Amino acid sequence: MKLYNRGMIIAGIVVFLIAATFPLWYGRGKTVPPPDLKLDTPAIERLAEKRCVESALYMRTSHMTLLTVWRDDVVRSGKRTYRATDGRLHSINLTGTCLGCHSNKKQFCDRCHDFSGAKPACWSCHAIPEEVR
Amino acid sequence: MAPTRREFLKIAGCSAVGLAVPLLPSRAASQAKAPTAAPPQTAPPPQAALTAKRWAMAIEPRKCRSDCTDCIAACHLEHNVPAIGNPKDDIHWIGLEKIGHVFPAEAHPRLPEAVRGLSVPVLCNHCENPPCVRVCPTQATFSRPDGIVMMDYHRCIGCRFCMAACPYGSRSMNWRDPRPHIRKINPAFPTRTKGVVEKCNFCEERLARGLLPACVLACREKAMTFGDPEDPRSPVRRVLDGSLSLRRRPELGTGPQVYYIL
Numbered sequence: 409m410k411l412y413n414r415g416m417i418i419a420g421i422v423v424f425l426i427a428a429t430f431p432l433w434y435g436r437g438k439t440v441p442p443p444d445l446k447l448d449t450p451a452i453e454r455l456a457e458k459r460c461v462e463s464a465l466y467m468r469t470s471h472m473t474l475l476t477v478w479r480d481d482v483v484r485s486g487k488r489t490y491r492a493t494d495g496r497l498h499s500i501n502l503t504g505t506c507l508g509c510h511s512n513k514k515q516f517c518d519r520c521h522d523f524s525g526a527k528p529a530c531w532s533c534h535a536i537p538e539e540v541r
Numbered sequence: 542m543a544p545t546r547r548e549f550l551k552i553a554g555c556s557a558v559g560l561a562v563p564l565l566p567s568r569a570a571s572q573a574k575a576p577t578a579a580p581p582q583t584a585p586p587p588q589a590a591l592t593a594k595r596w597a598m599a600i601e602p603r604k605c606r607s608d609c610t611d612c613i614a615a616c617h618l619e620h621n622v623p624a625i626g627n628p629k630d631d632i633h634w635i636g637l638e639k640i641g642h643v644f645p646a647e648a649h650p651r652l653p654e655a656v657r658g659l660s661v662p663v664l665c666n667h668c669e670n671p672p673c674v675r676v677c678p679t680q681a682t683f684s685r686p687d688g689i690v691m692m693d694y695h696r697c698i699g700c701r702f703c704m705a706a707c708p709y710g711s712r713s714m715n716w717r718d719p720r721p722h723i724r725k726i727n728p729a730f731p732t733r734t735k736g737v738v739e740k741c742n743f744c745e746e747r748l749a750r751g752l753l754p755a756c757v758l759a760c761r762e763k764a765m766t767f768g769d770p771e772d773p774r775s776p777v778r779r780v781l782d783g784s785l786s787l788r789r790r791p792e793l794g795t796g797p798q799v800y801y802i803l
Contacts, residue, residue: 484693533733535731
């Protein structure tokens with residue numbers, strides 16, 4: 409079998425394989441330090457018991473589920489109070505309750521979202537109090 | 542044979558005991574639970590929300606001062622409504638219209654000048670039978686049990702069926718990012734984003750905090766009245782009982798809940 413333009417074809421295949429496998433070998437062996445989340449806002453310092461709405465583990469893994477439930481509760485059902493599993497009541501409010509404590513969105517929300525490549529659409533509508541003042 | 546008085550009392554007594562017995566254990570259980578059910582509350586107790594079977598508004602445009610835009614300013618400041626300054630992209634929750642546009646069937650050339658020159662506040666009519674809700678393909682617009690026609694901006698896909706369906710032009714499309722056009726953002730209320738439709742929400746977020754709508758409170762002439770027309774003591778009912786009121790294009794069967802007294 410005769411392969412016309414052998415040089416170009418083989419070079420093309422090599423370039424394609426390098427480009428296609430680039431994501432697999434480029435980051436190999438590199439460790440990216442986990443995001444450094446700051447929990448030292450004045451509102452959190454003032455808390456007697458440093459506990460979020462739910463346990464830290466639940467918030468870390470499932471805050472998006474909680475926020476979805478909150479969203480539907482307020483908008484669709486007009487329910488504005490959330491009873492946590494430990495019985496405490498929280499007013500359902502992204503900018504008031506969540507950002508009331510975590511007023512450092514850049515050092516808290518954004519660092520972890522950047523690290524994990526999450527792009528939540530919350531902030532295209534919900535205002536960040538520290539930024540609009 | 543009818544029971545004698547004695548038999549009747551016996552049956553009544555047995556029935557009363559029989560009804561009371563199932564209640565006893567549950568009451569004891571709830572008493573036992575009561576102390577643990579009083580949690581430390583971090584959130585303030587929810588303020589007394591204003592509730593109604595159905596919300597409605599009565600507007601008396603004759604009371605309006607000429608060139609007054611207090612209701613518009615208050616609403617648009619409260620809800621982060623942008624002032625784009627371009628009629629094609631205009632976004633409004635409440636606006637002013639001449640009588641010929643608000644009541645095209647009732648307006649005629651012999652109307653007195655005082656009526657023809659009136660600027661009538663127009664806003665979403667929060668219809669009983671809202672065409673915008675019927676056409677919305679994602680149920681982003683929905684009717685609440687208290688009659689408020691609400692938008693869930695999270696669900697809106699910007700198809701603008703609702704804008705085509707609304708006979709009152711109460712809805713506006715965000716053709717561009719509204720944020721740069723908002724003079725001062727109120728962080729307590731979300732702005733909207735490019736590609737969603739928006740409209741008046743009868744200040745449902747204020748009602749939940751026990752406050753009347755922003756436009757009603759802003760009006761110094763008390764030209765707007767808000768309340769529950771099914772409640773005889775409601776201020777809106779008092780205004781409606783006092784004189785003839787009109788609704789915008791009632792022949793369409795939408796059942797608007799904004800009443801005009803002219």
